[in-house]
Amino acid sequence: xxxxxxxxxxxxxxxxxxxxxxxxxxxxxxxxxxxxxxxxxxxxxxxxxxxxxxxxxxxxxxxxxxxxxxxxxxxxxxxxxxxxxxxxxxxxxxxxxxxxxxxxxxxxx
Amino acid sequence: xxxxxxxxxxxxxxxxxxxxxxxxxxxxxxxxxxxxxxxxxxxxxxxxxxxxxxxxxxxxxxxxxxxxxxxxxxxxxxxxxxxxxxxxxxxxxxxxxxxxxxxxxxxxxxxxxxx
Numbered sequence: 001x002x003x004x005x006x007x008x009x010x011x012x013x014x015x016x017x018x019x020x021x022x023x024x025x026x027x028x029x030x031x032x033x034x035x036x037x038x039x040x041x042x043x044x045x046x047x048x049x050x051x052x053x054x055x056x057x058x059x060x061x062x063x064x065x066x067x068x069x070x071x072x073x074x075x076x077x078x079x080x081x082x083x084x085x086x087x088x089x090x091x092x093x094x095x096x097x098x099x100x101x102x103x104x105x106x107x108x109x
Numbered sequence: 110x111x112x113x114x115x116x117x118x119x120x121x122x123x124x125x126x127x128x129x130x131x132x133x134x135x136x137x138x139x140x141x142x143x144x145x146x147x148x149x150x151x152x153x154x155x156x157x158x159x160x161x162x163x164x165x166x167x168x169x170x171x172x173x174x175x176x177x178x179x180x181x182x183x184x185x186x187x188x189x190x191x192x193x194x195x196x197x198x199x200x201x202x203x204x205x206x207x208x209x210x211x212x213x214x215x216x217x218x219x220x221x222x223x224x
Contacts, residue, residue, distance in 0.1 A: 007148045043113075043216050051157075102151070
């Protein structure tokens with residue numbers, strides 16, 4: 001909802017810049033990872049996923065990087081636009097989905 | 110259009126009252142889920158159902174109840190036993206029929222405020 005982003009870390013970027021949002025996951029056995037975008041007052045939307053047998057996957061304007069050694073996931077958004085402003089969170093999956101709290105991305109013109 | 114609908118978007122109740130949140134999907138998905146989202150926290154699973162007439166407790170089921178009488182519908186009742194019911198509630202579904210999901214399709218959410 002509207003308040004879920006209030007207590008989250010915020011990444012502020014200028015329109016047109018690239019954004020990098022990071023996520024530390026907890027279970028070294030997790031073998032599937034997902035990034036979601038959640039706009040204010042709305043439900044999360046799937047952005048991109050990656051399996052543990054990969055270290056990089058690209059979508060349209062987005063790239064996910066996976067570093068299993070340090071249990072770290074990142075989402076790169078190229079040429080960030082005002083419409084990208086939202087909360088972004090990752091999820092890891094082993095036998096169930098575990099969701100991170102997220103990062104709020106604020107894009108300034 | 111296919112999708113998941115939740116109603117209402119905002120719900121206000123007095124403490125001590127039970128309240129039921131609606132979730133309907135026309136995606137023909139077998140599995141449906143209820144999550145709770147609180148400020149600064151990740152989604153937490155309340156209940157899930159992999160098939161009609163069957164459901165399982167998630168991580169924070171206490172104070173909640175569900176039913177799955179139809180494939181399309183998975184209503185959540187927040188009972189007076191739930192100590193901190195004010196939250197944003199999200200319903201989701203997926204076609205895989207498992208708690209682990211390759212893709213979770215989320216509804217728009219219901220913001221419940223209990224005073």
